[in-house]
Amino acid sequence: MNKQPDPAPVEPANVDLGRRHALQAGGLAIAFLWLGTGGTASAMISARRQAGDGAAAQADGNPSFAPNAFIRIDTSGKVRLVMPSAEMGQSIYTGCSMLLAEELGVGLDQITVEHSPPSDELYGIPLLGGQITGGSTSTRATWQVLREAGAVARSMLVSAAAAQWHVDPASCTVDRGTVHHVASGRSLGFGALATAAGKLPMPDKVQLTDPKDFKLIGKPMRRVDAVDKIKGATQFGIDVQVPGMKVATVMACPTFGGKLASLDDKAARALPGVIEVLRLDNAVAVVGEHFWAAKQGLHALNIHWDRGENANLTTQQLRDGLADAARHGKGIPARNDGDQPQGTLVQSEYRSPMLAHATMEPMNATVHVTPDQCEIWVGTQVPARAQQEAAKITGLPLDKVIVHNQYLGGGFGRRLETDWVEQAVAFAKQVPYPLKVVWTREEDIRHDRMRPMYHDVISAVVDADGKPVWYGYRTSGSSVLARFAPAAMGKDGMDSDAVECVAEIPYDIPKGKVEWIRHDMPTGLVTGWWRGVGPTHNLFVVESFIDELAHRAKQDPLAYRRALLQKSPRALGVLNLAAEKIGWGAQPLPARTGRGIAVAEPFGSHVCAIVEAEVTPQGEVRLRRVVVGIDVGIAVNTSSIEAQVQGGLIFGLSAAMYSGLSIKDGAIEQGNFNDYRVLRINESPLVEVHRVINAEPPGGLGEVGTAIAAPALANAIFAATGVRLYQLPVDRALLVQSPDALKSVAAASTDTGRVPA
């Protein structure tokens, strides 16, 4: 990591990323730092830039006061805030609203929020090179700029009031949408000031609120989108209704890169409610009056696929290829501090599976293509990319493609892609009416852009005390970045995501050598971002291995880590906090129950999770409790920090416990929650989140819990059973205490196991 070029200077008004902080940007985000941000940065998110053209303003309802792309105030005093990021559950609408509202001087109860239209220029995040919500970057990227945007607006409103009252603006105060002049007892609402403020020039400099005076930031605030969400009133992409719309569902060739060979649609077309059967090279869609008709139609199709070159692909082939690459492939160095010192070499190999996102809302998009326009309603993390792709497919100019972003029923990185939007546009192009394309869950899982599979070889040279003096890491996997943003690939074709959280580690190990061996998947098998991305496997490996080293040194894993973290105060801080809160070592645990620690610095934050798990004699794992210590710097919304960490952990534990896609005869075998299993409430642990309070700039949050979950679980299982898991998901067969334990299953689970409470 020490070899990477310095990020080019960023506009100070935009993003404040110190070098140390930038290096910890993490995941999807850090990749783009390799690009440098000069040039493009100035064309992105800004506190002072306004939607230029009149059409946009009109679509916006011609608000009297719209000093920048985020704030619209009309004469009634109604405050609308336009959100630069997409809301997929991470509470960013609330966070952004808090930043804007804090400086603007309104309460969250006084605003309404709106999705932004696609525009890299207005809403692009330099850290990501565009209008992208991902990589746990939103708060980090908008933290300064949105506060400043709010302050700009407030300053203009205050100036308008001061001018009217002929007083010094500095003598005015703002509170809950009203400007006050205390000395004279006068006050005016934002609505009354909107027109006048709209005519004022933009201030060059604004004063941001001193953090000690924050009214909203740093408090646990209720989400701005909660009320609609509990009433079923929130419109997600799948809920869009456009007059004249028909509904389609699709089936794409089950193999990677296969094609449609022939299709007999007679029976399908004869079904009531079926309107049309559409074809693409590699997929078919049935259009119906409603989803049910479309689905029945799909079922009635007789499809023959040309299964293509991957017709015989299996998971094992992929695994073997990766293992071979990790062991023998030529690596691209991410770090090399010189020769491996003499001493005892310890080495382990770890494997991580392909994972699906399984967002709760299956992929969908509603598209209406007419000869001179393409309108798209979709929940996306990348509205501007969706717009560009649709323009390519329809041949329309970019400004004729209108994207209406929607609330996302989960993102997790899946909605950073546009594959399903492209497919929907290609189908919709064939019909005159608006077409809502909804994937079945089976389609959603089988045609996911899955988290890549990895094979990692980790090693260390340890001294006589069992302390590592050198570490080595060889990771092999496909590159998401190379496809997603080829220009962001680093020196020598390095994918920074591949070595995130391992090229730099918080532990004081003097030297190391970290290499990435690029091993692409067969054509057609497309891998993608997944909540936590690179760190999800790197941390599983590093933190499992640190535990191995501690065990080898016959030391308590907490004490062992503490000794190695003396130079990383923030990591040590969260470790100590979590250990204290769970009461590490205070009381003996029941039989086959263990606690596992994982500590790391992903996404610019510092986190330690301690999982307490019980393993039954039959090998079933029961998650009892998780305690997390987290340091994200300044907290914007402390409530959503807790929620994000809890949710992220459960997402990560879910994957570690159960998930892994497998391929047989060239096709993904899993299809729905019966075979792509996820944690349910009765399997989920209690998750306590404790925060280190400081005034550091905010770190990323959305993926932190996910990235830290698996190693903490694996270490807990080791503590409970003495079995080290080198592969995910947890193979419960390895955890069986004895063959006799299995025989007892029959006797053990006699009902009426109903024991009075």
Add this chain to the structure above:
Amino acid sequence: MLSLSVNGQSHALDVPDDMPLLWVLRDVIGLTGTKFGCGVAQCGACTVHLDGQPVRSCVLPVGAIGNRTITTIEAIGATPAGQKIQQAWLEVDVVQCGYCQSGQIMSAAALLQRTPNPSDADIDAAMSGNICRCGTYVRIRAAIKQAATGTPEILQTLVSAPQGAAP
């Protein structure tokens, strides 16, 4: 022609008998609060009440409903249990992406209706059929208890809504 009573309103519908209620609600009647998550009764996103009982509408053929009345998320706030649950959901700030939450609330309201003071085991029994990919389970559990007892739960950070909090 089939007649369905949804949220107190009766609808005359020309749909096949074997069409699942979910799609009748969403694509024919236009009530989109009830969600599609799996279509195989595994996720609970499509939960509605049939005469007050929670059912998975994605596998419930409309032809089998008869005279029973349907209540969806759009109207559950009008029942005492639904109202309490929704209030607790706000106070604990349960939702994340929100997609599963219609189903969660419908299952929770049915639970509270039946068991005014549910234990953890009761919550497991009633709520385990509802998947949340965002992982809101910790707060769901807290909110159900809060709805039952009226006392704020320990794990909850939103002790009170500071001035200016969203309503």
Add this chain to the structure above:
Amino acid sequence: MIRLLIAIVLVVLLGAGAYVFLNRADTSDGTAPALAGAPVSSDVLARGEYLAKAADCTACHTVPGSGNAFAGGVPFKLPFGTIYSSNITADEANGIGSWSDDEFVRAVRNGVRNDGQHLYPAFPYTSYTQLSRSDVLAIKAYLFSLPKIAQANHENQLSFPFNQRWAMGFWNAVFFKSQRFQPDPGQTPQWNSGKYLAVALAHCDECHTPRNFAFAMKHGDELAGQELQGWRAYNITSDPVHGIGAWSDSDISNYLSRGHADGRGTAAGPMAEAVENSLRYLNPTDTAALVAYLRSVPARTGDAPVTVDAAAAPALASNNAAPGGDSANANDPGMKLFEGACASCHQWNGKGQQTPYASLLGTRGVNDVHGTNITQVILHGTDLRSLGANIFMPEFGDAYSDTEVAQLSNYVIGHFGNKQGTVTPDDVARRRKQL
């Protein structure tokens, strides 16, 4: 020395004679009793189609979902290897397009192919032998009216000596009798029609009658139930406790035509296929005839008898959405699995929520302590299209461990059958391998 040789020759000759004698076929045409769904006088194709459905040719000769009707290729895992059904479309090269009427009749009724090779009794010629010649030819006419499909036959994978087709002659000599259906003049015409359906066409006994060590049906134990290909075909004798003697006529006919009888059970696995492909197409009069015949089958206990507790206490103490008034042991692993993946449909009281097909209470599946069929259903799911229903349950085998499936099975047996289940992870592992 010479004497010894003569003796050997004699023995061989006698053996050969016996082989031929015992393999001799009944050459009579036979007559079929009246079937309401297949009027004799109407066109032969319609009759052939009805008979082909009643005989469930599809189940074995069409790979589900392939769209290649009667092109064969369905695998059958038997204790001694895997055999594949053959292409019976009129395709000359791969199917039976070149077969004469006599050759077809001989194959169906005597299990001998047009090239003289013996068929394995997985093909139920042991039942079809009772069919009348005109019925067999009606089926042939129907098959020949369908599209020819050029799909090559799959090699069987049988170990020695089971791969020696000629040896089937010995099996036939011992266990098989070529013989037409003989109406019993002492019984009603309805009963005779029912028997013809049961024993000749629908070949109920092929699955429901226990087999001996040599895979032959145990006579004297007809329809008393057995385990086959990992599924239990239940006792369907008139035994009121272990069979279907206590079922009402409409219970039985509903089960046959719809795959479900309230409080009795829902067809799954091979029986679901029989309903879907065959039984649901029976004319109601014919279904009634079949019921009348089944009622007359002597009561037998059979092996591994299942006793149904239709009022299992734990289930009765539960309501649709919550386990019983007494609080359940929240840590029972089987119960935890049930509440997550199963309760949404089956309900804690076992009544079935969205559809009565999901009801469990009173079924033999949950009362079989070996959990044979519930294990299979959990592992592989079900898919049943019958009269008025399109019912499925997803398969859980992929994501749930053997231990979990065993725990869940035992919980279900305990909760809904009020018995202690005996399913072990090993049982599950074994059943996983079966089709």
